[in-house]
Amino acid sequence: MNATIDRSLVSALPLFSRMSDAELDDILSMAVSRRYAVGTSVFEQGQAADQFFVLLYGRLRVTQVTPEGQQIIIRMVNPGDLFGIAKALQRNDYPGTSMAVAESVALAWPMTCWDEILERHPSLTINAMQTMGGRLQEAHTRLRELSTEEVERRVAHTVLRLANQSGKKEAGGVRIDFPVSKQDIAEMTGTTLHTVSRILTAWESAGLVEGGRRKLLLKDPHRLLLLGDGHVPGLL
């Protein structure tokens, strides 16, 4: 566990692009890898932010709970993603909870290394900034959707976004390759599981998707795109 992480695990990640082997080793020497079983949390909302992470395998769900107890899903963390970078948000605690929805492995660094690493590795700093830029854009997109679109269209966009980030081509469509409940979709979309259920049922009748207990297969992403007709990039 304390042995230095092998470079090959991360060298292909965009986050570490344009880095020499020596630089990579320097960074990896400060990390440890951890395994997270389904349902266990990597960190929890409000907890002191003493580590930051990169996800190697698996899938995480990042949630926030409002003072009134309502939960929303901020985003899904996919392999290769940097997460838990509270320092970059100028915070000392984690603003949300991240929990494994699939068996996951992540690299963890002490948060005290953050400044040091940024200072020593400018190219990583720039990559990290790009990461944040991408996230900011996604947040703006969701804001626009929540402000202007009706529920059905928002669900369409949400589902298509999931497919773009974590979709797996399969006979007959694109499968969201981790367990998603209707409740999850509701919390990503700003609605209730009831409404999501009704909408998906309708789509299923129309042959657009195929649902199931925590399962989702998009049989016709193209027609969904028309439904949520603003444009979600990718997927054609």
Add this chain to the structure above:
Amino acid sequence: MNATIDRSLVSALPLFSRMSDAELDDILSMAVSRRYAVGTSVFEQGQAADQFFVLLYGRLRVTQVTPEGQQIIIRMVNPGDLFGIAKALQRNDYPGTSMAVAESVALAWPMTCWDEILERHPSLTINAMQTMGGRLQEAHTRLRELSTEEVERRVAHTVLRLANQSGKKEAGGVRIDFPVSKQDIAEMTGTTLHTVSRILTAWESAGLVEGGRRKLLLKDPHRLLLLGDGHVPGLL
């Protein structure tokens, strides 16, 4: 106009903190300053992103228009803010339009300088990252609000956020010190101007605020806070 910008104009800005005079001069030598009259745009959605900016004086409103023609306000730009950093979002065009709602002055750099400046001035890179972090947090806050709160509460939060960012203490309350229409508030809150008007009228009757044509005075921010009782930081 082409003379190098005086250091004193920016040296106090958090964005340029921890920078030597020589570094500052290096950066400023690449900038030009521009004036924007009320109602004129600094850049427009979709336009090639060839410059990035720092606002010195005034106030800007950043909007996005959906394919269906609906407009939303992404954020207000306050003096000292970095904006138009499309490069950091991995974009070649501006994702929104920024327009002066008050007489404004900004410094402008060619976007081609972006990488060079980041590379030469790590402390600025880190500051820029913090900027983005703050914006990301605000976006998440708004997402949470839009997903879970009712309109009246959202309006309260929006108005309090404005007050924190651009409020000016005044006899009898805190004034939003630039022109805001009900339409603006609606576009920041994800509702219609009608609803905003009704809500503000009710608040006025209750002695919470004092409105007017594109004017807004918060007479009792504390009670508004109770209304939007999740916590907006600051202001006490």
Add this chain to the structure above:
DNA sequence: TTCGGTCTTTGAGCGGGCGCAAGGTTCCGG
């Protein structure tokens, strides 16, 4: 001062989607 444009107020009506509730289905541990 008048005129046109922009911003605001207020009313009336209706409909999307939420709350509530009950029942069904799938999964897993014992």
Add this chain to the structure above:
DNA sequence: CCGGAACCTTGCGCCCGCTCAAAGACCGAA
């Protein structure tokens, strides 16, 4: 194989907040 937990479906009624509509208030320009 059984029982309980988690997840999903569906019906019904209601209300928040939107749409539509019309008129009033304020502002700057000529």
